[in-house]
Amino acid sequence: MSLNIPADFVEKYNQPGPRYTSYPTVPAWKQPFGGDEYREALADLATRPGDELALYLHLPFCAKHCFYCGCNALVSREKNAVEVYLDRVEKELSMVTALIGTGRRVVQFHWGGGTPNYLSNAEVNRALAMFRGAFDLAPDAEVSLEVDPRIATPEQVAFLRSAGFNRISLGVQDFEESVQAAIGRKQGRERTLDVYRGCRDAGFPGVNVDLVYGLPGQTRESFARTLAEIIGLGPDRVACFSYAHVPWVRPEQNKVDTSRMMAGYEKFGLFQLTVDSFQVADYDWIGIDHFARRDDELSIALRNRALHRNFMGYATKPAPHMLAFGMSGIGDVCDRFAQNDAELDSWGAAIDAGRLPIVKGHKLSDDDRLRRLVILNVMCNLELPWALTEQAFGAPADRLLAGELAALPPLVEDGLVTVEERGLRITDKGRYFVRNVAMIFDAYLAGAGDKPLFSRTV
Numbered sequence: 001m002s003l004n005i006p007a008d009f010v011e012k013y014n015q016p017g018p019r020y021t022s023y024p025t026v027p028a029w030k031q032p033f034g035g036d037e038y039r040e041a042l043a044d045l046a047t048r049p050g051d052e053l054a055l056y057l058h059l060p061f062c063a064k065h066c067f068y069c070g071c072n073a074l075v076s077r078e079k080n081a082v083e084v085y086l087d088r089v090e091k092e093l094s095m096v097t098a099l100i101g102t103g104r105r106v107v108q109f110h111w112g113g114g115t116p117n118y119l120s121n122a123e124v125n126r127a128l129a130m131f132r133g134a135f136d137l138a139p140d141a142e143v144s145l146e147v148d149p150r151i152a153t154p155e156q157v158a159f160l161r162s163a164g165f166n167r168i169s170l171g172v173q174d175f176e177e178s179v180q181a182a183i184g185r186k187q188g189r190e191r192t193l194d195v196y197r198g199c200r201d202a203g204f205p206g207v208n209v210d211l212v213y214g215l216p217g218q219t220r221e222s223f224a225r226t227l228a229e230i231i232g233l234g235p236d237r238v239a240c241f242s243y244a245h246v247p248w249v250r251p252e253q254n255k256v257d258t259s260r261m262m263a264g265y266e267k268f269g270l271f272q273l274t275v276d277s278f279q280v281a282d283y284d285w286i287g288i289d290h291f292a293r294r295d296d297e298l299s300i301a302l303r304n305r306a307l308h309r310n311f312m313g314y315a316t317k318p319a320p321h322m323l324a325f326g327m328s329g330i331g332d333v334c335d336r337f338a339q340n341d342a343e344l345d346s347w348g349a350a351i352d353a354g355r356l357p358i359v360k361g362h363k364l365s366d367d368d369r370l371r372r373l374v375i376l377n378v379m380c381n382l383e384l385p386w387a388l389t390e391q392a393f394g395a396p397a398d399r400l401l402a403g404e405l406a407a408l409p410p411l412v413e414d415g416l417v418t419v420e421e422r423g424l425r426i427t428d429k430g431r432y433f434v435r436n437v438a439m440i441f442d443a444y445l446a447g448a449g450d451k452p453l454f455s456r457t458v
């Protein structure tokens with residue numbers, strides 16, 4: 001049950017820090033990188049025809065903008081906006097397959113947003129057909145999407161299941177009406193429950209729920225009610241994100257009343273409540289902020305220390321490369337990260353002109369690859385066996401990163417990690433501060449300065 005962690009201890013470790021969906025993290029990508037560099041990555045991919053792929057499709061459209069939202073989302077008044085968008089995705093797809101060929105095997109395909117279920121059934125069919133025509137979707141591939149229950153119906157989710165999706169994530173955030181009002185997102189409980197039941201009736205093998213803690217107006221009591229209700233439903237996985245307040249990137253968030261938001265130790269307490277509630281209900285705590293039922297494959301992977309992470313989330317057997325389509329999508333191809341233009345107009349204009357719409361990226365050095373392996377293993381599997389690096393880098397991690405490991409003793413003294421003969425382990429207390437441990441191995445943080453590049457670790 002709840003560890004007693006004092007306020008001054010939490011404050012000590014509550015520093016701005018990356019969430020490590022990638023290493024190096026996006027703010028560290030400073031190389032000149034555009035369509036030409038991405039083309040090189042795709043040319044390399046073409047020389048490895050047996051490698052499996054993951055695909056990400058970004059669908060930015062939403063019915064209405066919730067002002068707490070940190071995602072790349074937009075509301076369009078154009079009647080045929082989705083159609084025009086899909087025309088461009090189709091062209092983007094053909095530019096990519098011209099370089100890597102068609103028929104490559106895909107083991108994971110995720111639609112994120114925005115709100116993918118803003119698409120009509122015909123548009124969903126069209127988008128799926130485009131990708132099925134260009135790739136070989138494995139019969140056991142994970143095909144997943146994010147759904148806003150406010151505009152979904154049981155019929156729509158039944159359609160999505162029959163169209164081939166096998167995992168669905170429902171955005172709930174918080175059931176309390178006062179919290180919903182404070183984030184500009186009115187969401188009737190009955191509708192959400194109907195859609196959830198619709199997903200079960202439709203036979204989705206995986207049903208996920210998204211929650212957010214640290215929202216304005218949330219109290220321990222109110223959030224405990226939301227948690228209890230979600231646990232009562234029994235989703236396979238829950239993501240409980242820390243509210244990221246980044247109004248310099250998402251100006252709509254200026255409408256969020258920050259004076260009504262928990263911060264620091266109080267917000268940490270809300271997260272501890274979340275962890276305790278899920279653990280008591282037989283969910284395992286995955287990574288920073290995910291929970292999975294004990295029989296879920298993520299939980300099993302964690303027990304086997306075989307959990308991975310990519311831009312789409314936690315995974316059990318991720319493909320070695322990920323191709324991203326649509327505005328703002330980030331791909332990971334042959335040791336290069338590449339991000340598409342995040343503005344609809346310029347993303348579209350690049351494609352119309354026959355250019356790959358890449359605006360930023362990073363080619364990983366050997367040192368980057370070493371640190372990526374170490375950081376992601378610490379973040380996912382909560383340990384760093386020294387032998388982890390032997391095969392790919394020819395020496396154990398304690399030899400390769402001896403300088404970094406010299407920074408460990410204070411963390412050991414504070415009870416966040418233990419150092420054993422075969423490697424280091426994150427303790428139960430250290431789980432709350434795992435980003436702080438990972439940051440020791442990040443070679444780019446020294447240059448981050450005071451700019452608010454990252455949210456706080458707590």
Ligand SMILES: C[S@@+](CC[C@H](N)C(=O)[O-])C[C@H]1O[C@@H](n2cnc3c(N)ncnc32)[C@H](O)[C@@H]1O
Pocket residue numbers: 062068069070071112113114115116146147148149170171172173210211212241242243244245
């Ligand atoms: C891309 S959104 C898609 C969800 C879908 N459009 C909906 O609203 O239900 C994915 C998830 O990101 C999370 N999210 C959005 N804005 C956030 C923020 N500012 N901080 C933390 N999590 C956020 C929410 O949990 C949301 O369900």
Ligand code: SF4
Pocket residue numbers: 061062063064065066069070071073113114115148171
């Ligand atoms: S939370 Fe979902 S529906 Fe609301 S603006 Fe963000 S992506 Fe759109």
